[in-house]
Amino acid sequence: MNPLFRTLSQYLTCALAATTLAACAGDPMESGLDPFAPMEFKEGTTKMPLNPPNPSTLLPFYVSQHTVFKFAVDTDSILIGADGVTRYIVVMTNPSGGQQAQYEGIRCDSFQWRLYGTLENNVWKENPLSSWRGIQSNVPNRYQAALAQGAFCNFNSQEKNIKTILQSLNPNGFTGGTKPTNSFGIQ
Template sequence: MSRLLRTLSNYSACMALAATLIACAGDPMESGMDPFAPMVFKEGSTKMPESPPNKSSLLSFYVSPSTIFKFSVDTQSISIGADGVTRYIVVITNPSGEEQAQYEGIRCDSYQWKLYGNFENGQWKENPLAEWRDIKMKVANRYQAALAQGAFCNFNSQEQSMNTVMKSLNPNSFTGGTKPSNSNGVIIGY
């Protein structure tokens, strides 16, 4: 009988150990073991630019017929981050010619943008309230949407080729100010 009790005891100990190991493994959807599990966004560190916008590399782009502002992106400032964020300097010019420069980022996966800082009094000032905001489609000054649709995003994925981004920003072929349509020509997202 003692041999049977020892066998049952060993069996019980093995079952308890197996249950503990299974519990430690956790849910594959939460542990990251499941390749189909949703990815959690982790933003990399962002440093403010060291210099003002480069006037010689500013490229104007079309936003919408209802805007009164002119928008330009500093093509030398564009960086395609490994964290999925494309960062850039945008220069906004009002009708009287005054300019405002901003350092921003766009996430294609969530279709959001973030204002990292502004260029004021000859230096970059970090935005202490920087947070991810939805890109607005139905506003006159929809420049983040124009950049995302026209150059920085390939649908909901970040464009990885700087060459493709630069070709897309070409004023003769830039499509960021147009509404996206499906293969039947039906306007989507509006």
């Protein structure tokens, strides 16, 4: 065999081995940069509402046949956050007519909710102990589940279209998650 050809063959073999090793070094599983790994949730800044709920934009929604409370969401307050959180004002009315307003957020990806604050004497008070909690689907006052399943989420993804959310909240067709549906009303 020609010595020049042998040397060239050795160089090519070495180059191929080096390329193979370099490719292995860039393996996402080895480098810890797995493109398919779940993203870590990073919540954006949440500011309390400036005003109390607007009575003219309160939209009642169905929660459960077992609840004695009435629930409404202020449609002007619905904020579809880029961080994956849908924020809103909810107004709860007890059987004697007393009301409580809360500013909350829902995460569809983890099916969780968070209480940011409550309205006290027409002033929003931030909740200092606010943390993410699992949404309960099997309790009478399951209004977070009703909002998530009936309007704010498209399965486990945040609904990004406010028009779709408002159409889903329509009292004539709102299911509150009582039957399987997606945000387009397909069953």
